[in-house]
Amino acid sequence: MKLTAADNPTVAAATVDSADSQAGLIEFKKLVMRDDNHGIVDRNLEFTTIQARDEVVRLYGATGYDYYTSFALFGRPLARVTAITSGVITLHCAGEAYQVSLPSGFEFWFEK
Structure with a gap:
């Protein structure tokens, strides 16, 4: 089943400190980016x-989705995202008692 923009929930605006944003970007690059435009989530991440x-x-x-105009990470628009068959992926953030589980991994490319 493909979703449309109408299926997106309304999200409250988050206030993010610029130092926190920079730390998040650095960690994102370190954990999932393979090069400047390509990333992959294919394993559990801490x-x-x-x-x-x-x-x-x-x-x-x-x-x-088949289109990615609603998705931009750290100000970079997406070109393509593909689910991969890697099994359930768990994401955990230090200091939290719970973790997020994704049904599969995925690969993505930013627009150049």
Whole structure:
């Protein structure tokens, strides 16, 4: 089942400190980026920043769409996102008692 923009929930605006944003971007690059435009989530991940973890969760949502105009991470628009068959992926953020489980891994490419 493919989703449309109308299926997106309304999300409250988050206030993010620029130092937190920079730390989240650094961690995101370190954990999932293969090069400047290509990333992959194919294993369980342990995060230290909530922002990096939340961006990975949000990015997974793009696997249900055929268009990506509503998805931009750290200001970069997506070109393509593909689910991969890697099994359940768990995402945990240090200091939290719970973890997020994604049904599968995914691969993504930013626009150049």
